[in-house]
Amino acid sequence: MNITTILFILLSVMAIGSAVMMISSKSPVHSVLWLVVVFFAISGHYILLNAQFLAIVNIIVYAGAIMVLFLFVVMLMNLNAETEPIKNYRLQLVGIVAGGLLLLVIISAIMKMDVEHLVQTKDGDAGLIKVLGMNLFKNYVLPFEISSVLFLSAMIGAVVIGKKDENVN
Amino acid sequence: MLLAIDVALLIEKLVLIVVVVFASLGIAMYTTFAERKVAAILQDRRGPNRAGPFGLLQPLADGLKLFFKEEIIPNFSSKFLFILGPALAMLTACMTSAVIPWGDKVELFGRTIDLQIADVNIGILYVFGVVSLGVYGIMIGSWASNNKFSLLGGLRAASQIISYELAMGISMIALLMVTGTLSLKEMVVQQQHHYWNVVYQPLGFLIFLICAFAECNRTPFDLPEAENELIGGYHTEYSSMKLGFYLFSEYINMFISSVVMATLYFGGYDMPFVNEAALAPNMAALVGIVALLAKVVCFIFFFMWVRWTIPRFRYDQLMHLGWRILIPLALFNMLTTGGAILYFSK
Secondary structure, three states: OOOHHHHHHHHHHHHHHHHHHHHOOOHHHHHHHHHHHHHHHHHHHHOOOOOOOHHHHHHHHHHHHHHHHHHHHHHHHHHOOOHOOOOOOOHHHHHHHHHHHHHHHHHHHHOOOOOOOOOOOOOOOOOOHHHHHHHHHOOOHHOOOOOOOOHHHHHHHHHHHOOOOOOOO | OOOOOOOOHHHHHHHHHHHHHHHHHHHHHHHHHHHHHHHHHHHOOOOOOOOOOOOHHHHHHHHHHHHOOOOOOOOOOHHHHHOOOOHHHHHOOOOOOOOEEEEEEEOOOOEEOOOOOOOOHHHHHHHHHHHHHHHHHHHHHHHOOHHHHHHHHHHHHHHHHHHHHHHHHHHHHHHHHOOOOOOOOHHHHHHHHOOOOHOOOOHHHHHHHHHHHHHHHOOOOOOOOOOOHOOOOHHOOOOHHHHHHHHHHHHHHHHHHHHHHHHOOOOOOOOOOOOHHHHHHHHHOOOOOHHHHHHHHHHHHHHHHHHOOOOOOOOOHHHHHHHHHHEEEEHHHHHHHHHHHHHHHO
């Protein structure tokens, strides 16, 4: 066992453990905080793969911005264990079926993977900012630009929804 | 070997971490003292002058007082999160110092030691990431207090920090386009050979400075703890050293953001008009540290000067400034920088 393996096991336990805690904790605020821990563990995995840029962007975007907004909303709604709506059994059943199907897809994808050449730890350079930038702006420039247009339209949509309707008053 | 670790390197880094953290704590401690003295000078008073010569022991007395105060944890609060809040605020305040180059190399006991804890190639993004996490300490603490005033203060802090992060990030992108590197060390080396970055990015620096004020919750952006409308804001329910942690982390943040601004825009450890390469390495490192700290002291004084001069914004003015003025300005700055780089490199 070298240090990479030990760190991998530690981070995996941390990621899966806090993911389970996120689902099972009663208070939504606790769930959000556990999810933040999951993001940190995943960023740790990125660093093990020498993808420092991905790791830090994951923290800035997910832990630093999106989860703060989540926390914001959850705190404002003042959800807690007593006011949690009782979910009906049919909905729970649908959830189990949907989750099971997703699991099936993931398992079949993992079965087909080439496990031997799966990861490059330490000397892999796929996640470094220079390589990533070259790839995005040379080899994948069209999908990259299209996805940015998609983001722009989503932003405009959010602004339109958020804008006060002047005809109401 | 099971774990191949360079023990000497480990010890070297550990010593460096301890020195840097304790130095920032010490400087933050005396910043609280300096803040009261500056306030006193600006208001034509004497300021604290009883504890020790010139009142120099005042921060120690304040710390002792906070430690000996009764600690009160509200009954209906979530106890774990209530304690986690100030701890996180302190942790994120101290974490940023890891990527800052405090000086060039020193030679000690036959080893060359970099005066930087980690020269990662994403340095500036790391700073940005830790800054964006800083809000958790305030939000968790304010929610766990189970108090409406605290919660409102925490929500204000969160929306303020998220809003100003955008303009800060965009002004940083313009800087990155000029320097072409994310490593803080390389930025300083570039500035030693050319002009300081503030010459190329004056507008970017101004935006960054305003956002730094907002991220540190300093006046005129201290709405999260506006005492006339929110009692004490997010730390209303806190007492004893937990309150001390919140107050203290603000001063550490102020120190660290001064260091970051000095490093990004004002040449870091570069002493102007001195050729460091001509000096002996240890001497050059010493000159560098002194230069950096001098710049930092100027910035900290500026933070205080603004605090005791300018009144607090109203909340809608704050949001208006962030979204309608700073972000378009930062975008304009980014586009002009890009255009200028394209024009001059042709």
